Amino acid sequence: MAQTILKVGNFPLPDELFVELRKRADFYDENTLSATERLETRANTDIVLGSGGTVFQEADFATCPRLKGIVCYSVGYDGIDVAAAVKRNIFVTYAPDTLNDEVANTAMMLLLCCTRQAKEAQEYIEQGKWLHGPAYPLTTSIDGKKMGIAGLGRIGKAIATRAKAFNMEVGYYGRQQQAEVTYPYFASLKDLAAWCDVLMLVMPASAENTHCVNAEVLAALGSQGFVINVGRGSLIDTEALITALETGQIAGAGLDVFEHEPEVPAALQHLPNVALLPHLGSATVETRARMTKLVLRNVDAQLQGKPVITPVPGTRKQ
Known part of the structure; x- marks a missing residue:
């Protein structure tokens, strides 16, 4: 009997991954199904294919009695109820280490766009102002400045390496101090913000982290400080950020x-x-190819009854 893989969530799927999944199992995209078809398909689903934006909670597990695992085409799994999966002995996988460097590159690009005013400088040319002067105003260098990284995981460490290459000092904040890390540790986000010139956010979403960058933290960052977010949007109190930007x-x-x-x-x-990107952090051809290979390895492991390659910490491997 063929196994069933169900894509849950609104995220693009590379053609290669779509083709390969169809070779391995009966594959369905929930977005193309009617409400009745969704329920029928869920009842026969063995593997759910999700992403960082996929929401799969307690009630969803109840609709999938045959479910063996959830394979995430992403590093994030914020919307997956991992505790519910563990309770049902269902594995959950993610895609760590496939996008660390790309997100780190994006973080540095955003920082340089802000400090060197790339958008404004291009508009200066497009509006014909360079033809008539005066010269474009001086911008800010990051050389010798302090970067405070909130979330010194794999991506945070990749960003730190790049920051050091730009001759920046690095400090960090996290749930606990890392014994092997020599960068200065700050026990609170506010203390980190008060120390640094650039507050770099790389933390995952959680109830604890929601709006952790609030008016108080932004005030501590100060009028010469920049905040860069490549973590999750919920980390920042958006209204407080807008006010801080509008008032200088x-x-x-x-x-x-x-x-x-x-x-x-x-x-x-x-x-x-402000420099804005439409969640491009890891969106390159090369990164997506690595993620595709890892997803297929995890799917193949499950279909062959072997331990999955990259289980979410705390979930089962087989």
């Missing part, structure tokens, strides 16, 4: 993620001291 309480912001994406507040779109 901070110097600028670079954002790849948003609290209610793809919706982006108009105020952010029109501010001159």
Whole structure:
């Protein structure tokens, strides 16, 4: 009997991954099914294919009595109820180490776009202002500045390596100090913000982290400080950020993620001291190819009754 893989969530799937999954099992995209078809398909689903934006909670597990595992085409799994999966002995996999460097590159690009005012400088040319002068105003260097990284995991460490290459000092904040890390550790996000010139956010979404960058933290960052977010949009209190940018309480912001994406507040779109990206962090051909290979390895392991390659910590391997 053929096994069934069900794609849950609204995310693009590379043609190669689609073709390969169809070779391995009966494959369905829930977005193409009627409500009745969804229930019928879920009842026969063995593997759910999800992403960072997929929501799969307690009630969803109840609709999938045959479910053996959830394979995430992403590093994030914020919307997956991992505790419910563990309770049912269902594995959950993710795609660690496939996109660390690309997200780190994106973080540095956002930082440079903010500090060197890339968007504004291009508009200066497009509007013909360079032809008549005066010269474009001086911008800010990151050389010798301090970067405070909130979330020194794999991606955070890749960003730190790049920051050091730009001759920046690095400090970090996290749930606990890492014994093997020599960068200075700060026990609170506010203390980190007060120390640094650039507050780099790389933390995952959680109830504890929601709006952890609030008005108080932004005030500590100060009028010469920049905040860059390549973690999750919910980390920042968006209204507090807009106020801080509009009043000059901070110097600028670079954002790849948003609290209610793809919706982006108009105020952010029109501010001159903001660099925005539509969640491009890891969106390169090369990164997606690595993620595709890892997803297929995890799917193949399950179909062959072998331990999965990259289980989410705390979930089963086989």
